[in-house]
Amino acid sequence: MKIEILGSGCAKCKLLAERAEEAAKELGVDFTLVKVTEYPDIVARGVMSTPGLVVDGAVKSQGHVPTVAAIRDLLR
Amino acid sequence: MTDASKSCACAAPTSAPGGGFWKSGGWLLAALPAWIGLYVVLHPAGDWLAFRVLGLAPGSRLGEAVAFFAYDAPKVLMLLGAVVLGVSFVQTFISPERTRDLLAKRTGAWSNLLASLLGIATPFCSCSAVPLFIGFVRVGVPLGATFSFLVSAPMVNEVALFLLFGLFGWRIALLYTVTGVAVAFVAGWILGKLRMERHLEPWILEIPFEASKASDATLGFPARLDLALQATKDIVGKVWLYVLMGIAVGAFLHGYVPAELMARVMGKSAWWSVPLAVLIGVPLYSNAAGIIPIVQVLLAKGAALGTALAFMMAVTGLSLPETVILRKVLKPRLLAVFLGVVTAGIVLVGFLFNTLL
Numbered sequence: 001m002k003i004e005i006l007g008s009g010c011a012k013c014k015l016l017a018e019r020a021e022e023a024a025k026e027l028g029v030d031f032t033l034v035k036v037t038e039y040p041d042i043v044a045r046g047v048m049s050t051p052g053l054v055v056d057g058a059v060k061s062q063g064h065v066p067t068v069a070a071i072r073d074l075l076r
Numbered sequence: 077m078t079d080a081s082k083s084c085a086c087a088a089p090t091s092a093p094g095g096g097f098w099k100s101g102g103w104l105l106a107a108l109p110a111w112i113g114l115y116v117v118l119h120p121a122g123d124w125l126a127f128r129v130l131g132l133a134p135g136s137r138l139g140e141a142v143a144f145f146a147y148d149a150p151k152v153l154m155l156l157g158a159v160v161l162g163v164s165f166v167q168t169f170i171s172p173e174r175t176r177d178l179l180a181k182r183t184g185a186w187s188n189l190l191a192s193l194l195g196i197a198t199p200f201c202s203c204s205a206v207p208l209f210i211g212f213v214r215v216g217v218p219l220g221a222t223f224s225f226l227v228s229a230p231m232v233n234e235v236a237l238f239l240l241f242g243l244f245g246w247r248i249a250l251l252y253t254v255t256g257v258a259v260a261f262v263a264g265w266i267l268g269k270l271r272m273e274r275h276l277e278p279w280i281l282e283i284p285f286e287a288s289k290a291s292d293a294t295l296g297f298p299a300r301l302d303l304a305l306q307a308t309k310d311i312v313g314k315v316w317l318y319v320l321m322g323i324a325v326g327a328f329l330h331g332y333v334p335a336e337l338m339a340r341v342m343g344k345s346a347w348w349s350v351p352l353a354v355l356i357g358v359p360l361y362s363n364a365a366g367i368i369p370i371v372q373v374l375l376a377k378g379a380a381l382g383t384a385l386a387f388m389m390a391v392t393g394l395s396l397p398e399t400v401i402l403r404k405v406l407k408p409r410l411l412a413v414f415l416g417v418v419t420a421g422i423v424l425v426g427f428l429f430n431t432l433l
Contacts, residue, residue, distance in 0.1 A: 008401075010203040011314070039206045039404060040279065046286035048211035049172050050204040059288060063172065063199060067306055 001031040001075070005053035006042045006062070009035075013051040020053060023071035037059045099300050115154055122147025141331025148369065149323050152239070156319065156365050157312055159238040164307035165201045166234075168300040172208055173288055175225070179217040185265055186220035192260040195228025196237070196253070202230055202398045209405050214277070214285045220268020224260045227418055231393035232256035236364030245371055251429070252385055259389065259421040266417050275410035318366035326373040339378030349383045350426035357390030358419060361398070367391045382429025389422045 003020050007013030016037060024031045036042055036054075045054055049063035053074065060074040124147045126132050132139030173200045179191055200208070207225065212222040232253055241249035342349045367388050374384045394415060402412055 008203060008206070010201075012201070012203070012310075039210070040283045042207050043210050043214075043280075044286065046288040048176070048204070048207050049199070049201070050207060050287050061287065063201075063204070064254045064303070064307060065310065 001029050003031050003033045003075075004036050004052075004054040005033065006036045006045060006047050007050035007052060008039070008042075009037055010050070012065050016051040016053060019065065019068045020071055020075075023041070023075055025069045026068070027072060027075055029075065042048050086170065101297060110156065111158060115151070118151050118154075119147050129341060137331040139331075140291045141327045144330045145323060147329035148372075149320055152243075152319055152365075152369055153312075153316060155239060155242045156235075156315070157234060157308065159235055159242070160311050161304055161308045163234045163238070163309070164304035165300055167197070167307075168303050170197055170199065172198055172200065172211075176212050176215060178219060179221050179225070181214045182221065183218060185261075187218050188224045188261050188264040188268065191217075191221040191224035191264060192228040192232075192257045194258070194259060195225045196232050197234060198225075198229060200229035200233070202395070202401070205401050206404055207403070210280045210283075210285070211288065213280065215274070215287050218268055219273055219276075220264045220266075222264075223267045223414060224264025227263055227393055228257060228260035230363075230398075231260065231389055233364060236368070236392065239365060239368050243368065244375070247382070248385075251381075252388070255385070255425045255429075256389060256393075259393075259418065259425055260425075263414075263417045263421050267414060270413065272410045272413065275407040277405050277407060280405050315365050316362060318362065319369065320367045322362075322369040326369040329370075329373045329377060333377060336378070342374060342379035342383045344380040344430050347427075349380070350386055350430065351423050353383050353387040354390040354419060354423050354426065357387045358394045358415075359396040361395035362391050364388070364392050380425040380430045381433055384429075385429060386422050386426030390419070391423065393422065394418055 001024070003006045003024060005013055005017045005020060007016070013035070017033065021033055024033070037044070042050065042052065045052070046059055047054070051065060052062040053060045053066070053071070055075060061071075066074065122143050122145075123134075126139055126143035127134050130142065132142055134140075134143075175194045178194065179187060182190055194389055209222060209226065212225070213219065237253055240252055340346065342353065371384050371388050374387070375381065397409065399415065402414070406414065
């Protein structure tokens with residue numbers, strides 16, 4: 001599973017990365033976590049408000065930081 | 077994962093806590109009277125703490141500063157918490173994607189007016205100004221309307237509105253909102269008329285782009301409340317320190333700076349105070365919640381209303397960090413025109429108020 005965190009590096013993006021990692025570990029899945037920080041790459045993934053969460057190419061959330069429990073459901 | 081949740085941009089928890097309104101939101105009915113009761117006793121409690129418990133003399137500088145802080149800090153934080161919760165709940169119904177799609181179909185001055193108004197309620201964080209800007213421009217939102225939105229969103233947001241209402245009454249809240257929208261509207265309209273599309277950085281029109289979809293998911297009340305509580309925790313957790321610092325500066329001004337000085341520097345008679353306040357405010361970065369306690373004291377100390385409101389607009393609407401971010405999408409000339417037009421608009425608003433009121 002490829003988890004991408006979209007955002008230029010603000011506090012919210014870091015929080016999202018931490019929560020996504022925690023959620024993925026709780027689920028016990030194989031995953032790689034990538035931070036996408038360059039604007040062209042963020043826009044190309046179809047995200048307008050950061051931070052964005054993209055899982056295997058699909059946008060799962062954007063503009064806010066979901067809870068760990070919510071991210072767990074999004075990863076399933 | 078269904079298709080619906082895939083396109084669900086502002087993804088809500090897919091498994092919402094069940095139980096409907098009474099189970100998940102019933103505690104609100106108990107919390108509301110408690111909140112009001114606490115709010116009412118804050119002022120006497122602050123005086124009691126400063127003058128009885130700490131034994132400071134009423135009327136002394138230190139005493140007045142401490143009493144002000146003890147009363148104002150919990151008051152602003154309580155207002156902020158309640159306001160952010162209410163607003164976050166409403167904002168689960170609104171997304172930047174929906175705003176963008178509404179604006180993509182408009183042209184002319186209407187697009188500027190609509191963008192300025194939508195900027196009030198649409199959730200916006202200046203750290204995503206660049207992707208938002210590109211998203212707007214690429215789906216065909218007029219450049220002028222995009223600017224109207226960029227000015228209005230951070231400056232005239234609902235948090236500022238409700239805090240102004242709670243602290244200064246509806247007249248000042250309304251005045252700030254109407255003039256803030258007017259500045260965004262006129263600035264965006266002028267920028268649109270200047271036809272400066274060629275001063276956009278070319279890469280934003282060339283890169284591969286995919287329009288993100290607005291969420292169509294119909295969330296239940298519990299899921300929305302859950303999102304709102306989460307957002308409230310995040311926002312208040314992030315800004316409380318700035319709010320307290322703002323109030324501490326305010327308390328210092330309240331206790332130590334004589335009213336005549338402030339009236340002389342920021343009063344009506346000093347015509348240069350408006351441009352000066354705006355020039356000081358433009359590079360500063362703060363959200364509305366952090367700047368309002370300072371405005372509160374400036375007003376109490378005899379600063380003119382127009383000067384204080386212009387200062388607040390300058391601090392929230394424009395900032396050095398946002399300028400640096402926007403430089404990535406705007407060539408220097410367009411960036412300079414943008415800053416110049418908005419700054420001039422804010423100065424005009426300040427003068428207008430000081431003349432009329």
